[in-house]
Amino acid sequence: MSGAGQVAREAAGLERAGAWIAGAVEAAVADLGAMIAVDTSFPPGQGYGDFATLMETLTRPLGFEAERVDVPDDLWRVRNGPAAGARTNLIATRASGKPVCGLYFHVDTVPAAPGWTTDPLFMSREGERLIGLGAADMKGCIAAVLLALQAAEACNIELAYDPMLLFCTDEEGGLYPGIRYLAEQGRLDGHIVNFNGSAEARIWAGCFGLFNLLVRVRGQAVHAGEGNRRGLGLNAIEGSLPLLNALAALKAGVATRLSALPPPPGKPALAAQLNIATIGGGTAGGQVPALLELTLNRRYMPEEAFEDALAEIEETVGRAVASVPGLTVETALVGHLAPTSDPAGPHWPRWQAAVGAGFGYAPEDFRRWGAASCSDFGWVQRATGRSEVLLGGLGRPDRNIHAPGEYTTVSDIIALARAVLAYLSAEFRPELNPDQPNSDPA
Numbered sequence: 001m002s003g004a005g006q007v008a009r010e011a012a013g014l015e016r017a018g019a020w021i022a023g024a025v026e027a028a029v030a031d032l033g034a035m036i037a038v039d040t041s042f043p044p045g046q047g048y049g050d051f052a053t054l055m056e057t058l059t060r061p062l063g064f065e066a067e068r069v070d071v072p073d074d075l076w077r078v079r080n081g082p083a084a085g086a087r088t089n090l091i092a093t094r095a096s097g098k099p100v101c102g103l104y105f106h107v108d109t110v111p112a113a114p115g116w117t118t119d120p121l122f123m124s125r126e127g128e129r130l131i132g133l134g135a136a137d138m139k140g141c142i143a144a145v146l147l148a149l150q151a152a153e154a155c156n157i158e159l160a161y162d163p164m165l166l167f168c169t170d171e172e173g174g175l176y177p178g179i180r181y182l183a184e185q186g187r188l189d190g191h192i193v194n195f196n197g198s199a200e201a202r203i204w205a206g207c208f209g210l211f212n213l214l215v216r217v218r219g220q221a222v223h224a225g226e227g228n229r230r231g232l233g234l235n236a237i238e239g240s241l242p243l244l245n246a247l248a249a250l251k252a253g254v255a256t257r258l259s260a261l262p263p264p265p266g267k268p269a270l271a272a273q274l275n276i277a278t279i280g281g282g283t284a285g286g287q288v289p290a291l292l293e294l295t296l297n298r299r300y301m302p303e304e305a306f307e308d309a310l311a312e313i314e315e316t317v318g319r320a321v322a323s324v325p326g327l328t329v330e331t332a333l334v335g336h337l338a339p340t341s342d343p344a345g346p347h348w349p350r351w352q353a354a355v356g357a358g359f360g361y362a363p364e365d366f367r368r369w370g371a372a373s374c375s376d377f378g379w380v381q382r383a384t385g386r387s388e389v390l391l392g393g394l395g396r397p398d399r400n401i402h403a404p405g406e407y408t409t410v411s412d413i414i415a416l417a418r419a420v421l422a423y424l425s426a427e428f429r430p431e432l433n434p435d436q437p438n439s440d441p442a
Contacts (some may be wrong), residue, residue: 014175014422017155021147021417024154028147028432029130031058033123035139036132042108042172043082051107052090055142055167062149064092064165069182071169076176081214081334083170089178091187092165099435100190101161101424104179105142106171106376109134115404131407136399141195142167144394144416151421161428164189166429171376173198173212173297175336180379188384191347193423194377197391199412201365202238203352204391205262206342208270209306210374212277212335213296215317217243218328221290233288235282239324240292246320247296250274250313258299261370270372273299274313295334299372302339330347338378345388350432351423355392359412394417 038054040047056066071087112120120133130140145165152159166188168178182188197204218238222233232427257272277297282289295436314331321329352366377389393418400406422428430436 013157013427014425017151017157017421018418020155021151022414024147024150025153025410025414025417026367027150028143029410030440031138031146032130032135032143032413033132035142036123036134037121039121040108041133042170042174043111044084045087045108045170046085046089046105048107049086052088052167055090055165058146059165062094062146062153063219064094066090066092067068069178069185069187071176071178071181075181076170076174078175078214078332079332081175081332083174083334087169087392089169089286090165090167090181091180092167095162098160098162100164102164102166102188102190103145104166104168104192104194104196104419105138105145105233106169106177106179106196107139107167108170109139110172110402113402113404113432117405120404120406128409128411129407129411130413131405133406135406136396136408137401137406138195138393139393140413141416144413145195145420147413147417148420148424151417152424157421158426158437159424160358160430161190161424163424166192167229168376170279171337173374175211175333175335177337177379178374179376180383182262183380183382183383188380191345191386191388191390192380193303193351193390193392193420194375194428195393196375197393198395199359199393199416200368200396201356201359201361202391203348203366204343204389205366205368205370206302206340206369207375208259208272208299208301209339209375209378210297210299210335210337211306211333213298213310213313214332214334215294215296216330217294217321218330219288219290219293219326220318222288223287224288234290234326235288236292236327237289239327240321242323243320244276245316246278247274248314250316251267254298257301258303259303259370261302262368264369264371265367270301270370272301272304273297275370277408285343293334299374300339301305302341306336306338337374338382339389340375340378340389341381343377343381343387343389343391346434347390349390350429350434351390353429354423355419357422358417359415392416
């Protein structure tokens with residue numbers, strides 16, 4: 001067969017598989033519904049074992065062998081911290097001797113915020129929209145990738161890579177994300193596609209880091225009727241007003257620090273952030289509250305040092321609480337994601353071409369930008385010494401990610417499945433495959 005004939009045959013194979021994906025998408029929608037029904041919200045993250053069981057069920061028919069890997073308790077557990085339950089990660093492999101491509105998913109979601117008008121753990125449907133907690137971030141990505149692998153089987157598409165599916169814990173601000181532990185244990189192979197990203201025509205430039213600091217301010221409980229008598233009781237909530245004011249002042253100062261990381265198109269420069277993420281205290285109207293708990297979320301730029309950002313907050317907290325006689329304070333780090341540095345590498349041109357083929361983007365549509373949102377792949381870069389991370393996913397600005405009504409669409413699941421199948425297939429743009437002889441990624 002001539003070279004032109006071979007190219008035509010290969011293109012026809014992927015086109016046929018793309019049509020198969022569109023015809024089989026309802027099975028992927030059903031899989032997504034099953035995933036959303038498993039509560040993997042973090043904190044606390046108690047549903048990871050159940051989700052691993054579901055993934056074992058869905059990957060076994062595709063010939064994958066699955067292994068559970070739990071992060072040891074002493075790495076993530078904080079006394080009275082927000083996390084609870086086994087941190088169960090799942091690695092699913094199907095080895096044939098080809099180069100490995102890791103396909104990474106974080107299985108945790110944020111907790112459902114007030115304001116949902118539907119059950120967040122039941123996938124509802126409005127036309128193209130598939131609505132539910134984690135639909136876009138990022139259980140819909142799992143459904144799309146499984147659909148791509150099913151299409152390869154059904155349409156006899158030869159793959160250039162052995163896929164390694166990585167279902168990982170605690171990306172949503174955990175103290176010791178599962179992918180970090182796997183990287184440090186040498187369990188990762190090949191290069192990795194991270195599906196915690198966008199369905200837009202984006203080239204990832206890296207992202208900020210974050211940490212979550214639990215702050216406990218303690219006073220003295222007493223009957224509320226005695227609370228105004230000198231020497232009786234100490235209201236931890238009212239006594240923390242200087243602390244809240246100090247944090248507000250620090251927040252304003254932090255926000256003036258701008259990063260050189262390129263922002264999304266049309267958006268202002270990316271800035272460091274400090275937010276009070278949770279607050280709670282008190283038990284009843286008849287008692288002076290003895291405890292106020294805050295969770296502070298600090299998103300720090302690649303240009304900042306984690307140690308400096310943490311010390312700045314702890315100094316601010318200590319000084320403010322010390323201004324109120326009798327109050328005491330303790331802090332505990334309960335989450336940390338390191339910044340992801342420039343993730344460019346030799347596989348990016350082919351991944352970009354595959355995303356373009358799946359979603360219909362032209363090469364000139366792609367733009368390079370970073371984000372103040374964070375990733376657990378900074379830890380992977382540090383542990384492995386490999387900087388390259390491919391990024392894709394189902395995120396779009398209007399998808400209500402981390403908010404009530406989160407959704408993805410049937411069309412985007414089809415497009416992502418087509419992109420993944422193209423990238424994994426041996427026949428797609430072999431000249432751009434750096435793992436194939438005679439390729440030319442440049």
